Amino acid sequence: MASAVTSPPQAGKPQADPARRRRRTGAAPRRLPYLLIAPAGLLMLGFIAYPVLSVFYYSLQHYNPTKPWRNGFAGLDNFTRIFTDDPHFWGTLSFSLKWVVVEVTLQLLFGLALALIVNQTFVGRALGRALVFSPWAVSGVLTSAIWVLLYNSQTGITRYLADLGIGEYGTSLLSDTATVFPAAIVADLWRGVPFFAILILADLQSVPKDLYEAAEVDGAGRIRQFLHITLPHIRDAIVLSTLLRAVWEFNNVDLLYTLTGGGPAGETTTLPLYIAHTSVDAHNFGYASALTTVAFVILLFCSMVYLRLSKFGGDGK
Amino acid sequence: MTAESTLTAAPAPGAAQAPPPLDRTPPTAGRKRRPAWDEVPRWQIYLPLGIYLVFTLVPFYWILLFAVRPAGSTSLLPWPMTTDHFEKVWTERSFGVFFQNSLLIGVAVLVMTTVVALAGGYALARFDFRIKKGFMLALLCSQFVPGALLLVPLFQIFAELRMINSLGSVIIAETVFQLPLSMILISGFIRNVPYSLEEAAWVDGCNRFSAFRIVVLPLLRPGLVAVGSFAFVHAWNHFLFALMFLSSQSKQTIPVGLNTLMGADSVDLGALAAGGVIAAVPVVIVFAFIQKWLVTGFSAGAVKG
Numbered sequence: 001m002a003s004a005v006t007s008p009p010q011a012g013k014p015q016a017d018p019a020r021r022r023r024r025t026g027a028a029p030r031r032l033p034y035l036l037i038a039p040a041g042l043l044m045l046g047f048i049a050y051p052v053l054s055v056f057y058y059s060l061q062h063y064n065p066t067k068p069w070r071n072g073f074a075g076l077d078n079f080t081r082i083f084t085d086d087p088h089f090w091g092t093l094s095f096s097l098k099w100v101v102v103e104v105t106l107q108l109l110f111g112l113a114l115a116l117i118v119n120q121t122f123v124g125r126a127l128g129r130a131l132v133f134s135p136w137a138v139s140g141v142l143t144s145a146i147w148v149l150l151y152n153s154q155t156g157i158t159r160y161l162a163d164l165g166i167g168e169y170g171t172s173l174l175s176d177t178a179t180v181f182p183a184a185i186v187a188d189l190w191r192g193v194p195f196f197a198i199l200i201l202a203d204l205q206s207v208p209k210d211l212y213e214a215a216e217v218d219g220a221g222r223i224r225q226f227l228h229i230t231l232p233h234i235r236d237a238i239v240l241s242t243l244l245r246a247v248w249e250f251n252n253v254d255l256l257y258t259l260t261g262g263g264p265a266g267e268t269t270t271l272p273l274y275i276a277h278t279s280v281d282a283h284n285f286g287y288a289s290a291l292t293t294v295a296f297v298i299l300l301f302c303s304m305v306y307l308r309l310s311k312f313g314g315d316g317k
Numbered sequence: 318m319t320a321e322s323t324l325t326a327a328p329a330p331g332a333a334q335a336p337p338p339l340d341r342t343p344p345t346a347g348r349k350r351r352p353a354w355d356e357v358p359r360w361q362i363y364l365p366l367g368i369y370l371v372f373t374l375v376p377f378y379w380i381l382l383f384a385v386r387p388a389g390s391t392s393l394l395p396w397p398m399t400t401d402h403f404e405k406v407w408t409e410r411s412f413g414v415f416f417q418n419s420l421l422i423g424v425a426v427l428v429m430t431t432v433v434a435l436a437g438g439y440a441l442a443r444f445d446f447r448i449k450k451g452f453m454l455a456l457l458c459s460q461f462v463p464g465a466l467l468l469v470p471l472f473q474i475f476a477e478l479r480m481i482n483s484l485g486s487v488i489i490a491e492t493v494f495q496l497p498l499s500m501i502l503i504s505g506f507i508r509n510v511p512y513s514l515e516e517a518a519w520v521d522g523c524n525r526f527s528a529f530r531i532v533v534l535p536l537l538r539p540g541l542v543a544v545g546s547f548a549f550v551h552a553w554n555h556f557l558f559a560l561m562f563l564s565s566q567s568k569q570t571i572p573v574g575l576n577t578l579m580g581a582d583s584v585d586l587g588a589l590a591a592g593g594v595i596a597a598v599p600v601v602i603v604f605a606f607i608q609k610w611l612v613t614g615f616s617a618g619a620v621k622g
Contacts, residue, residue, distance in 0.1 A: 029444065032525075036440035037452060039433045040496050047493040048459050051470035058470075114369060122362050130608050131370055134377075137604040138597065139554030141572040145593040146376045148579055149383055149586060155391065157379070190376060222357070244460065251463030254556045258576050272465050279469045280561070292466045299461060 052296075059293040063286035071286075078290030088266070089291070092274040093298075099185075099270060100249045106189055108242055111196025116226075118197070119204045129201075136194035140254025147187035147259060148174070174260055177267045184268055188255055196241065203237040204230065239310045246306070247299055271295055380597075383590030402591035406578075410588060412595055414567055415574040418484060419553055420599070422570060425488045426552035427545045430495045434544065435537075437496075438503030439529065443512065456497040464494045468561050475562055486562040487570070491552040499544045506540035507533065546607045550600055571596045 062074045082089050118129045135143070150157045153172035162169045173183040211229045220228070253272050256262060262269035262277070269277075272295065279288035385398045406412045441449065464471075471490060472481070480486040510533050518528035556572040563569050569577075575596060578589045 033440040033444035033446040033449075036436040040437040040500060041452065043433065043489070043493050044455065044459060044496060047471065047474065047489065048462055048467070049455075051467040051474065052462060054470040054473070055467065110369075113365065117362055117366055120357055120362050122359065128366055128370070130605070132366070132373060133608065134601070134604060135373060137550055137554075137600045139556065139572055139600075141556045141575050142554070142593050142596050145575050145579060145589055145596075146380045148584070149590055149593075150376055150379050152584075152586065155383075155586060157375075159391075160393070190372065247461050247463075251465055253465050254572075258556070258579055272463065275466060276468065276557075285469050288469060295466060303461065 055289045055292050055296075058286050058289035061286045061289075063289075064284050066283045074286060078287050079294070081287070082290060082294060088269070088274055089271075091266070092269050092271045095268065096250055096270040096272070099268075100246050102185055103188055103192060103249050104242060104246045106185070107192040107196050107245065108238070110189065110193045112200055112238075114193060114197040115200035115204060116230075119201055133194045133198055135191045136198060138191055140191070140252065141258050143187055143191045144255055144258035147183075147190075151183060175264050177264055180260060180264060180268055184256060184259055187259060188249075191255075192245070192249075195245065199237065199241045200234060203234040207233045239307070243303060243306055247303065250295075250299065380590045380593045383586055384594045386587075388587050402587040403595070406588045406591045406595065410574065410578065410592065411566060411569075412571065412574055412592055415569055415571045416595060418568060419570040419572075422484055422487055422491065422559075423549045423553040423599070425484075426491045426495065427549040429488065429492045430499050430548040431541055431545045433492070434496055434499035434503050435541070437500045438507055441500065441504040442507035456501055459497045464490065465557055468557065471558075472561055481562055482564050482568055484563070484568060487558045488552075490558045490562070491555060492548075495548045495551055499548060502544050503537070503540065506537050510536050543607055546603045550603055553600060 059078055060074055060076070062070050062072055062077070064070065114132060118125060118132060122128075138146075149155075151173045153159075153170050158167055158171040158173065159169060161167050162171070171179075173179045207230060212225055215225050215229060250270070251272055253270070253276060256268055256270060256273060257276070260268045262273045271291070275288050275291045275295065278284050278291060382393070382395050384402055385395045385400075386392060387397065387399045387401065407416075440446070441453065475481050475486040475490075478486075480489075514532050515525075515528045518532045519525070523531060554572065556570075556576065559570040559573050560576070563573070571592070575589070575592050578585065578592055
């Protein structure tokens with residue numbers, strides 16, 4: 001209590017007498033930090049923590065505003081139904097995993113390559129960076145709008161490719177179950193690659209330059225420099241951003257909701273999209289809450305496994 | 318993943334007053350940075366970059382093209398040009414109203430997020446207090462909580478508060494999900510401003526608040542611009558909350574309007590393209606503004622899409 005105020009390491013002065021400081025600063029430091037975090041804390045309690053708890057609560061209830069006679073405590077009924085008697089759960093879950101794995105892997109690879117390229121010194125670098133990064137700021141809905149135009153069977157890119165003799169006229173990439181997955185993947189890559197490129201580029205800047213100079217003196221080529229200097233330095237950042245991106249891709253519904261609507265024939269419905277349909281369209285809040293709880297557990301489990309496997313923050317350094 | 322490591326990883330563009338060291342061109346054109354055998358051949362830069370640029374820019378070109386060329390035209394050049402689609406979308410499809418709503422939401426989220434996160438970030442950077450560790454943990458965990466999965470309970474809360482169909486619901490929801498990240502970033506920025514600067518200002522007679530305002534705030538400006546822009550772009554772009562919480566046409570936002578255009582039975586491509594261009598304009602402006610801070614301003618530990 002005596003040192004309610006601590007100086008960070010940069011502050012050269014030793015800890016001054018706290019009583020004197022308090023008088024000088026005119027504030028009551030013991031209560032001040034709580035006052036400062038109160039707005040943020042209250043907002044997060046009310047609009048994140050409480051909703052999460054209520055999801056857990058409703059997952060154990062039958063709750064459907066349109067069928068009030070059935071409402072009441074359900075025990076584990078909802079969960080039993082998910083795992084044994086739901087025609088959509090496993091399908092949407094496996095599509096979600098496929099979507100996340102393919103998206104994040106490709107985004108990471110292209111993003112890394114792009115970051116390495118624009119980290120070089122060359123004429124036009126500033127402009128190149130700005131252009132390459134620009135889709136990052138584009139929303140999921142706008143991305144959908146753009147690619148709906150590009151994929152349109154009458155006036156889209158396939159028409160002009162057909163003019164050149166590639167493919168057939170009237171190809172509708174988004175309504176064919178064979179092409180909808182790659183088509184959606186490409187659209188999301190367009191927006192997602194810059195995210196990784198920006199993050200990796202930020203970390204590339206933090207690699208000490210003299211390491212490369214030393215490596216050059218030792219005769220290490222570019223590939224060995226990349227493997228032995230660059231990669232170990234940016235590994236932790238890559239692990240973290242991959243994880244965050246995977247969670248984000250799993251949860252993100254904007255793009256698929258507007259681009260394919262989960263179709264054709266439910267072919268591109270992710271688990272969160274299915275949850276949204278269950279709660280918003282079918283009003284089955286209890287069941288949707290149970291699905292949400294399962295999604296939380298899956299996310300938590302995958303995150304922990306991933307951090308383990310990648311030996312995040314390992315002792316190797 | 319400890320709280321500390323995430324925080325210290327965030328570089329503060331505000332700490333150094335020098336411009337970010339991003340676009341440093343080599344001092345003299347004639348001097349080679351590296352020995353010739355190790356210089357990356359130019360084609361290895363320009364060829365892949367060029368190919369990627371085509372992939373990036375063709376979609377942008379496509380939407381611009383559809384927005385300005387007359388309906389029914391199949392020309393690949395934006396000529397003759399027309400503003401028909403823009404006029405139609407702006408008035409008939411109410412994008413003028415949507416634009417106002419989106420702008421209002423974006424600015425309100427920007428202001429609320431920055432102010433609340435600044436207060437919280439200062440507390441996290443400068444004080445030790447009993448619940449600090451737990452609070453930090455909550456911030457990090459909340460990055461994994463998807464707003465999309467909380468639609469129903471959030472809807473119920475806003476219904477309780479009688480805020481359904483008022484912009485306030487969307488403003489609050491967007492702010493809340495923007496806060497954890499913003500607070501982590503801002504506390505990192507503040508940490509990078511030496512505490513001794515503040516202490517010196519106290520000696521000169523400032524109280525804690527005026528010392529913060531006079532000494533720290535100016536140094537935080539680039540960081541705050543980045544965080545604020547991030548919040549604005551996010552609120553401008555985000556779709557689900559507005560779709561769920563705002564029911565009447567006069568309250569809807571640009572992304573919801575775009576979705577409506579796409580969902581129509583026969584999509585009016587020209588109108589959709591023009592609407593898309595309108596949706597992109599503010600974001601492009603903000604992006605051009607913050608682009609040089611993007612790379613230095615955000616660290617991996619603290620950014621979510």
